[in-house]
Every structure is written in C-alpha cells, then in structure tokens.
Amino acid sequence: MINELNFDAAMKALNHFQGLEEKELEMLELYRHQMTPTQFATVLKKMSDRVDVATQLEWHKACKDKRAIRSG
Numbered sequence: 656m657i658n659e660l661n662f663d664a665a666m667k668a669l670n671h672f673q674g675l676e677e678k679e680l681e682m683l684e685l686y687r688h689q690m691t692p693t694q695f696a697t698v699l700k701k702m703s704d705r706v707d708v709a710t711q712l713e714w715h716k717a718c719k720d721k722r723a724i725r726s727g
Contacts, residue, residue: 662686666694675701680710687717695721 665686672679675698683690683698690698695718702711 662689666690669694669697669701672701674703675706676703677706677710680706680714687714690721692718692722692725 665683668679669683675683680698680702695714698714699718702714
C-alpha cells in the first residue's frame, strides 16, 4: 500500500514537471517497473537533452521492454 501511495505521488509529480533532468529521473526510476507505456512516453517526451546518453538509452530500453510485455 505504501509503495502504491509513493507511485501515485511520483506520477502526479511527473505530470507537473516541465522537463526531466537526472534528479527527477532518479526519483522516477524507483517506479519504472510499475509504469504504463503512456507514462513511459511522457517521461521520454519530457526528458532533457542534457541527460546523459546512457540514462536516455536505459529509459528507451525500459519503454520498449514494457511495450513488448504488453503486446506479447
């Protein structure tokens, strides 16, 4: 239950962020396994170009994996 409350708070925060830097992505990473493809798309759309390439690739891979699970 506590994890769900934290997830809900994180997703509300995601909706309020104008852009996502490393700090915001670190917070959201804790809940990546619970995110829907739509939430992943929001993260990718809001991710700053200044985020290091390795982190960007991790998020893109996680999004792709989530889509594969949903469609598989």
